[in-house]
Each structure stands twice: as structure tokens, then as C-alpha cells.
Amino acid sequence: MTHRRLSRSLDPLDDETLVGFLLRLARHNGTTPAQIASRMGLMDEMSAAPGVVSPWLLADMDKPRLVRAARAADLTVAEAGKLLLAPMGHRYGLVSHLYRPWTSPQQLGRPNRWVFMRTSQYCPPCLAGDDGPLGRLYGGAWKRAWRLPVVFACSRHQQLLSRTCPKCRAPAQFAPNGLIARPGTEDLHPTQCRATSPAPQTGTGRRSVCGTDLASVRSLRALGDEDSLGMLLALQHRLDTLLSSDGPQRVNSCGQLVPVAQYFIDLRVVATLVLASWPEASGFAATRALAQAIGREAEQRLRDSRRRTSGASKRPYGINSLLSPLESPLTMGAVLGIAERILDGREKQWTRMAVGPLYGSALALHRDTFLELARLPGTSSALQEVLGVAKGPADSSSPEPYIRGPRNG
């Protein structure tokens, strides 16, 4: 099938997602995101859900489809490839549609678990865009980095990211079906909330779109203390450096230099242990306020986990609530800060002493799940040694199987 070129194209913004690009392109062409997706060949015409854009296209797509989409939008294939999350896998560990779904504890090892595939975080001043004419018209990029839980703050604007719409409380960019909510709606700006408003329109009984402009949301700056914010921003800056394409190739984990993608998987494992064993690691928290924030969430999650794990159930769905990224950018940063300090030990013996009690109490909570976590594919051999687990059948000292780069680009 051939797809006609769009009459007006746009250059992708730095680190822009496919979703953000489609929204801006729709606005630019005075049409709906569904029309743009269809012209770019992104609709699932053959599948069980015709007329829907698969949310997984955010991660990657096959080469013929990418070439077609690029051509329709007047982009080079390399430019179109950069709109996808998969190329970030070089530094973050695999991101791919091949690993769906990933929602039960049995699918713990699915690498996409620590990627926000269905929602996005955001920084309001970034969304507001720059001062150029296009920035003023369509706002800034919905960034790829905001899909990663390890990005919890904006280094440029020195503030924590937001995750939900302040008015309707819906997670930003959540679409009940497909890639974009209300794909057939023409009159929403790319930075407006597309969720359904909680209150029906007066008189009609119909619920309307929320429409809050997320670019003008007041930012989460006030943490109560400047020390905590300073610590989190410094941590974000270090993590940004590791994620950046010109960042270092290797970084210290448990006293050994490991590829950056392995480091991020190590970070995820240790962060999960910190949460599951709380308050075991509270001594590592940078400030009291951060420790208290983690404490509140850990308590909530443990309660939730106990409620959902019934007695001797072999299917520990309740444990799921301890395995996902943290609920807010604040607690996410707080837990990552502790995980970073633990992995930063220059000697394995030190890290073993630091992480041992956390691992022990996580095992007491649910042995099988946390044993599996310790052997998570893609972790460094240094961390596996520290946790005392044998390596799996595949040699996980090589990050290759867990990284898929822009080979489709």
C-alpha cells in the first residue's frame, strides 16, 4: 500500500516521542492524530483491532513500516527511528514490543517493565516549548526520556517531573486503547490533557474531555526542604550523563566497570530490594525527608501486597506491587539515590555488606520472586556475585541480547 505524503511536515524535536510528533503534526495539518497515523501507515489494518494505532509502535516497528512512515512525513529513516524508544536500549537495557506483556510476577524479567509504555511523565516548562514560532504554536517535545522511571526530574528547569493531570488526576498521555487518547479529535492542542473529565457536562449527562493545558501546570517544586531537591537534581544530572548518547560506555557497579545498560538494570534490581526491605536501607537515605517519603510508599505497597497475596498462593500477584517503579518522581528519585550509593561501593565486599540485609529480608517476603529478581537477565556479573546467585544458562555478562539499538533505522 502506498501512503500519500502529508501536505505539511515538521522536523522532529530533540528527544521527541512518536506520540508527541503525531500530535504536533496533526495540529500543523489541521487534522486529527488518527488521520496522520493512517497517512503514515501506522494503523493496524489487519489485526484484531482495525483502525487502532498499537501502543507498542512507541517502542519500535519493522523496517518497511518505518520507511513508509518516514516517507509520508518527509523524514529520513534515521530521523523517524529516533522517535522510537528502542534506540535508548543501548544505554538503558532492552526496550522492545517483543517483550509484551510484562504485568505478572512470572514476567518479572521482561525488560519493558521499567518503561512507562502507556503513560508519560512531563515537565511543564519543557512542554511549553521554546520561543520560536513553532514552539509557540505547538509547544515543546513530549520527550522519550520521560518514559523512563530513572528520569524523575528535569535538569534544565531544576524541578521534579509531573505524572498526572492536576485537574482530572489521569496519568498524562494515558490512552485506554491504542497509542493516543481520542485520536479522532481535532481541536486539542498537543499539550492538552486528552482524558475524560470526571464531571459530566452540566445538563447533558455526557462526559467531556478534560482539556487542561499541561504546559501551564504549576510545577512540583516545593519539597519542604531544598537539601532534598538539591540531592535529587544532582542524582538526575549523573543519570542523564549515563543515558546520554555521548556519555561513558562503562560505569562502576559493585567495584567493577560494567556496560551502562547493565548498570541501569543493576540499579533497578537494587532499587526494588530497597523498597521491598524498607526500612532496612533507611540509613542510606540522603535526607530525612526522602527517607520519610520512601517509608510512606513502602508501607502502602506492603499493605497492598499482603492484601493481594493470599496465604499459600503459588501465584504471588500481590508481590507485583513491590516490583513496579515507584509511585511518584519524588520517591523514585529517593530510592534510586540509595541504590546508586549501594552500587557505587568500590569493593564487592562493601556492597555485599550493604545489600545483603536488603536481599535477605526481600527473600523472607517472597523467596522465588526475589531469587528471580537477583538473576534478572541483563544484570552485571558483579551484582550477581554480590548477591551470591549463579549465573543463568545464558552468559549475562554480555548485555547484547538485552539491548536492541536503532538497527531498524
Ligand SMILES: [Zn+2]
Ligand atoms: Zn524541563
Ligand SMILES: [Zn+2]
Ligand atoms: Zn486532565
